[in-house]
Amino acid sequence: METIQSTTSSKPAARTGGDKRELILDAALELFRVRGFRRTSMEDIAEAAEIAKGTLYLYFRSKEELFAALSQRLGERILEAMDQAKIATASADLEERLVALFNAKLGFAHHLLNSSPHAIELIGSNQRICEGRLGTLDERFRDDVAELLTEASGQGQISAKAAGQSLVTAGDVISTAVHGAMSKVADESEFYKSIREIIHLMVRGLRP
Amino acid sequence: METIQSTTSSKPAARTGGDKRELILDAALELFRVRGFRRTSMEDIAEAAEIAKGTLYLYFRSKEELFAALSQRLGERILEAMDQAKIATASADLEERLVALFNAKLGFAHHLLNSSPHAIELIGSNQRICEGRLGTLDERFRDDVAELLTEASGQGQISAKAAGQSLVTAGDVISTAVHGAMSKVADESEFYKSIREIIHLMVRGLRP
Amino acid sequence: METIQSTTSSKPAARTGGDKRELILDAALELFRVRGFRRTSMEDIAEAAEIAKGTLYLYFRSKEELFAALSQRLGERILEAMDQAKIATASADLEERLVALFNAKLGFAHHLLNSSPHAIELIGSNQRICEGRLGTLDERFRDDVAELLTEASGQGQISAKAAGQSLVTAGDVISTAVHGAMSKVADESEFYKSIREIIHLMVRGLRP
Amino acid sequence: METIQSTTSSKPAARTGGDKRELILDAALELFRVRGFRRTSMEDIAEAAEIAKGTLYLYFRSKEELFAALSQRLGERILEAMDQAKIATASADLEERLVALFNAKLGFAHHLLNSSPHAIELIGSNQRICEGRLGTLDERFRDDVAELLTEASGQGQISAKAAGQSLVTAGDVISTAVHGAMSKVADESEFYKSIREIIHLMVRGLRP
DNA sequence: CATGAATGAGACTTCATTCAT
DNA sequence: TATGAATGAAGTCTCATTCAT
Numbered sequence: 001m002e003t004i005q006s007t008t009s010s011k012p013a014a015r016t017g018g019d020k021r022e023l024i025l026d027a028a029l030e031l032f033r034v035r036g037f038r039r040t041s042m043e044d045i046a047e048a049a050e051i052a053k054g055t056l057y058l059y060f061r062s063k064e065e066l067f068a069a070l071s072q073r074l075g076e077r078i079l080e081a082m083d084q085a086k087i088a089t090a091s092a093d094l095e096e097r098l099v100a101l102f103n104a105k106l107g108f109a110h111h112l113l114n115s116s117p118h119a120i121e122l123i124g125s126n127q128r129i130c131e132g133r134l135g136t137l138d139e140r141f142r143d144d145v146a147e148l149l150t151e152a153s154g155q156g157q158i159s160a161k162a163a164g165q166s167l168v169t170a171g172d173v174i175s176t177a178v179h180g181a182m183s184k185v186a187d188e189s190e191f192y193k194s195i196r197e198i199i200h201l202m203v204r205g206l207r208p
Numbered sequence: 209m210e211t212i213q214s215t216t217s218s219k220p221a222a223r224t225g226g227d228k229r230e231l232i233l234d235a236a237l238e239l240f241r242v243r244g245f246r247r248t249s250m251e252d253i254a255e256a257a258e259i260a261k262g263t264l265y266l267y268f269r270s271k272e273e274l275f276a277a278l279s280q281r282l283g284e285r286i287l288e289a290m291d292q293a294k295i296a297t298a299s300a301d302l303e304e305r306l307v308a309l310f311n312a313k314l315g316f317a318h319h320l321l322n323s324s325p326h327a328i329e330l331i332g333s334n335q336r337i338c339e340g341r342l343g344t345l346d347e348r349f350r351d352d353v354a355e356l357l358t359e360a361s362g363q364g365q366i367s368a369k370a371a372g373q374s375l376v377t378a379g380d381v382i383s384t385a386v387h388g389a390m391s392k393v394a395d396e397s398e399f400y401k402s403i404r405e406i407i408h409l410m411v412r413g414l415r416p
Numbered sequence: 417m418e419t420i421q422s423t424t425s426s427k428p429a430a431r432t433g434g435d436k437r438e439l440i441l442d443a444a445l446e447l448f449r450v451r452g453f454r455r456t457s458m459e460d461i462a463e464a465a466e467i468a469k470g471t472l473y474l475y476f477r478s479k480e481e482l483f484a485a486l487s488q489r490l491g492e493r494i495l496e497a498m499d500q501a502k503i504a505t506a507s508a509d510l511e512e513r514l515v516a517l518f519n520a521k522l523g524f525a526h527h528l529l530n531s532s533p534h535a536i537e538l539i540g541s542n543q544r545i546c547e548g549r550l551g552t553l554d555e556r557f558r559d560d561v562a563e564l565l566t567e568a569s570g571q572g573q574i575s576a577k578a579a580g581q582s583l584v585t586a587g588d589v590i591s592t593a594v595h596g597a598m599s600k601v602a603d604e605s606e607f608y609k610s611i612r613e614i615i616h617l618m619v620r621g622l623r624p
Numbered sequence: 625m626e627t628i629q630s631t632t633s634s635k636p637a638a639r640t641g642g643d644k645r646e647l648i649l650d651a652a653l654e655l656f657r658v659r660g661f662r663r664t665s666m667e668d669i670a671e672a673a674e675i676a677k678g679t680l681y682l683y684f685r686s687k688e689e690l691f692a693a694l695s696q697r698l699g700e701r702i703l704e705a706m707d708q709a710k711i712a713t714a715s716a717d718l719e720e721r722l723v724a725l726f727n728a729k730l731g732f733a734h735h736l737l738n739s740s741p742h743a744i745e746l747i748g749s750n751q752r753i754c755e756g757r758l759g760t761l762d763e764r765f766r767d768d769v770a771e772l773l774t775e776a777s778g779q780g781q782i783s784a785k786a787a788g789q790s791l792v793t794a795g796d797v798i799s800t801a802v803h804g805a806m807s808k809v810a811d812e813s814e815f816y817k818s819i820r821e822i823i824h825l826m827v828r829g830l831r832p
Numbered sequence: 833c834a835t836g837a838a839t840g841a842g843a844c845t846t847c848a849t850t851c852a853t
Numbered sequence: 854t855a856t857g858a859a860t861g862a863a864g865t866c867t868c869a870t871t872c873a874t
Contacts, residue, residue: 020837038246041864052839057866163409173405180388197373197381204371205413249847260856262850271848454662457868468835470871479869579825589821596804613797617787621829644858665843676860681845835874843867850860 021059024049025070037067075137078108086144094152098145098199102178103192105141109182145171149206159208174202229267232257233278245275283345286316290352302360306407309356310386311400313349317390353379357414367416382410437475440465441486453483491553494524498560510568514561514615518594519608521557525598561587565622575624590618645683648673649694661691699761702732710768718776722769722823726802727816729765733806769795773830783832798826 027048031040042063046053060066085104089097149167152158160170181194235256239248250271254261268274293312297305357375360366368378389402443464447456458479462469476482501520505513565583568574576586597610651672655664666687670677684690709728713721773791776782784794805818 042866043864053865054840054867055838058837061866063865163412165405165409169405170409173402173409176388176392176402177385177406177410178388179392180384180386180390182388183391184384184387194381194384197377198385201371201373201378201381201413202385202409203413205409205411250849251847254857261848262856262858263854265849266854458870459868462836469869470835470837471833473870474833579828581821581825585821586825589818589825592804592808592818593801593822593826594804595808596800596802596806598804599807600800600803610797610800613789613793614801617789617794617797617826617829618801619829620787621825621827666845667843677844678846678861679859682858685845687844835872837872837874839869839871841868844865846864847862848860851856851858853856853858 020049020051021069024051024056024059024066025073028066029070032070074109078105079137079140081105081108082141082144094148094157095199095203097148098174098203099196101141101144101148102195102199106178106182106195107192142168142171142175145175156208158203158206160206162208163206170206174199177202228257228259229277232259232264232267232274233281236274237278240278282317286313287345287348289313289316290349294352302356302365303407303411305356306353306382306411307404309349309352310403310407314386314390314403315400350376350379350383353383364416366411366414368414370416371414378414382407385410436465436467437485440467440472440475440482441489444482445486448486490525494521495553495556497521497524498557502560510564510573511615511619513564514590514619515612517557517560517564518611518615522594522598522611523608558584558587558591561591572624574619574622576622578624579622586622590615593618644673644675645693648675648680648683648690649697652690653694656694698733702729703761703764705729705732706765706768718772718781719823719827721772722798722827723820725765725768725772726819726823730802730806730819731816766795766799769799780832782827782830784830786832787830794830798823801826 024045028040028045031044031048035044042056043053045066046056049056056066060069081104082101085100086097089100092100146168149158149160149171153160153167158170160167163170165173177198178195181191181198185191185194232253236248236253239252239256243252250264251261253274254264257264264274268277289312290309293308294305297308300308354376357366357368357379361368361375366378368375371378373381385406386403389399389406393399393402440461444456444461447460447464451460458472459469461482462472465472472482476485497520498517501516502513505516508516562584565574565576565587569576569583574586576583579586581589593614594611597607597614601607601610648669652664652669655668655672659668666680667677669690670680673680680690684693705728706725709724710721713724716724770792773782773784773795777784777791782794784791787794789797801822802819805815805822809815809818
């Protein structure tokens, strides 16, 4: 019944269950972006989601748990974006593929978070709360980068040795470097440009 | 500078005043490192500084202002460290000089902050509060990097053009990249190693 | 009474209704015993009774009323136990009959309540809510005790006068005294032993 | 200074420190008597004590702790009353001395608590919270009763053996019995009368 | 009859800040 | 300058009760 209704109805308000959960998360994310985590009260979130305070606790046992759920959702979306990026640039050159991969990983978070002065607070909380989840994501990402470099190395495009590093190390170095754009560059297009420049310079540094 | 001033002052009262201010800042920094900003109450700081809660407000109008003062002090110390680094490596090669400069800029903050799980929170607050102060520091730093690159470029060691960038842009890119080590690498010696590797690869990428 | 009604009724639906009511009361009593009144939520009771929270309110208008019903049921069971005790010890001596009567009155409550650390809370709530109901029970009990004493007095076994009291007063005194065992003695067998000792001593004190 | 002021000043409001603590406890006790523990909020207590809500937490870390303090104070006062009772009736007969001792132990609590329908709730909480404190009190009381009985037994006034009990057991039985008056008799003068009657009958039952 | 999502008043507690001494 | 008791707004969370389905 419910599903049918929500399918026939075009109003999001008519949806129930999982949808309301999403609604809350959306409201919370927006508030965290604008006001920061500390200064956003559960009351605020409830008001923004147009529900009662107590209703929040039907979906999330605590403010912390709400936050964790937000982080997990972010992680899942990033994973999807990474997968799509790999597919979309399968036939491009190394630099392009790295750029696409980094864009996928960082772009999402950057768009959501770096657009606010409270970004770091959010990321910080994320790191603390979601070690398990995002840890997996980081490992996955590391593997992807290493794979790209290995392939390029096999084709003679780069030579980690020439730069005095192993391929894995080189990948980590690039990864670390690109992350700098996250916290330093606020503007979104500047951010993507910055990623590209960093990768460009580093891949160039890896040339045989 | 402060130290010098307080040393030149002959009034014990003035010295006590300045000292107590420092004492408070020291206590606050230590607590922020260990417990984070949010969870450190003014009461905690007062207790750690062995003064009464109300006394805090004789030196800092609010918790926020105390934080701002902490940031300013950090900025001043970093500036000093940068000056010393430039002098100490005046005759070294480009890579070495860049490493020294970045170490000076980031090492202090990293040592103080990245050694705690609340680092990001602190940095985040810093950014918000001290835009004016540290902005100056960042500009100063930018100039220093650009100067080093210009010199090296003049000597033909690097060629920003070959990498498709201007010298200033190249400096920014390096700077951004190195900042990635700040938030990504927790261990201190790994942190310095990471800075060196990033610079190494990027300088290599700038070769003619 | 209720049981009889539901037994005489030939409609299964009515019986189911009554049964569910009992089910709820059973679940509630058990939870109150274990967790106490305050800490037992309507949610908890519903869950234990395996029904929905809202269903509770079809049987009891409020938590308070649920509690009142629990008390009434307790009172009814005690009355039954008292009747059985009188019949069972009809030909025994005074002490034995008193013991049986008190056991019947207090044993039930003691078993249910004193077996948990929240007993007093329950009794306290009972007193507030069920003054009317249990008041009747207390009067009935008082009469029964007075009757036993009168009979024994008529047989010359005891003499209230010798102790400076009327028979009714003596009954009240004994009754009050025995109630002390309720709140002071936790272990069940100790509890019964204590009742017996108190009665023994008091009947002895009533000897001519 | 403070002490001097409060000594010279006759206004309770002028007192500080320990006095305010007492003030809070008085306010809390009164509210607990009238409304019960559950229904008395910290806000209520603060209002009654004419202080701010937060001030409560300068004196008691939590509502529970406030309650514990209340209980401890009660225990201390009871101990004092018991000591005075023993001294005051040192040369009286057994019954009189027992009555005085029981009055001292129970009278205080009865006056404070049994005058309200929430008494039992309070006592219940007390039992839970202050096992250590009041446990001592109960032991002390038990010893006192046993001592009185032993003395009377030595003088041939009573004979526990004749009643089939040891002296210590007899003391416990009396004690248990008298406690019945606590929960059963609400009116204060009736309460004291009831204690006297119970003791009278039991001492009579212990006659050789 | 039955459900359980939704409500919102109210509970406890924290803490930055003030101010009389 | 220095103190620390006092404040009270604000925050997180609970739970008895209602109501549309």
